[in-house]
Amino acid sequence: MRCPYCQSQDTQVKDSRPAEDGVAIRRRRVCPDCGGRFTTFERVQLRDLVVVKRSGxxxxxxxxxxxxSFDIALRKRNVEPERVERAVTGIVRQLESSGEAEIASDDVGRLVMEALKALDDVAYVRYASVYRNFREAKDFHDVLGELRGQEEVG
Structure with a gap:
């Protein structure tokens, strides 16, 4: 692994441990050339995924x-990082296990919306405003109505 500080090719692993509920390995590394310390994560990748944008x-x-995307939507919101990590990992696993190598960006957006709705209502509305390209206050009102409807059902 290349050192992010001095670009040396020869870094050493000082500590390894499971992370993200066992789906990743967290490695603490040190560079013998500059003494820089950094962390890397190793994850299983089932397949190479390609996102197809609206433009094609x-x-x-x-x-x-x-x-x-989650970090931006959840900025200054009190949501535990572990919950966010589980949501992101869940989306990645869902996409990888779909059997498709190409995924429409709209499908990724819908999965993010579902995950954010479960994590935090404010983050959901923030993300929805960009994902659905809100143009006026009525758009916010509509999405808030969706959330109210969900609360009445749940």
């Missing part, structure tokens, strides 16, 4: 981008 452009699936 295809891009490799990026778990980190998915995590950033």
């Amino acid at each position: 452009r295809k891009v490799p699936f990026d778990r980190d981008k998915l995590m950033r």
Whole structure:
């Protein structure tokens, strides 16, 4: 693993342990050249996924981008990082086990919306405003109505 500080190719693993409920391995590493310390995560990848954008452009699936979407929606919200990690891991597993190598960006967005609805209502509305391309206050009112309807059923 390359050192992120000095780009040395020769880093050493100092500690390894299971992470993310056993679906990843967390490794603490040190660079013998500059002394820099950093953490890496190793995960099983069942298949290479490609996201098909609305424009038709295809891009490799990026778990980190998915995590950033959650981080942005959940900014300043009190949601445990472990719950977020489980949600992201669940989405990735669902996509990988779908049997499809190409996934529509809308499908990824819907999965994120479902996960955020279970995690935090405010984050759900934030994400929905971008995902559904809200243009006016009525759009917010509609999505809040959806949440109210869900609470009355549940």
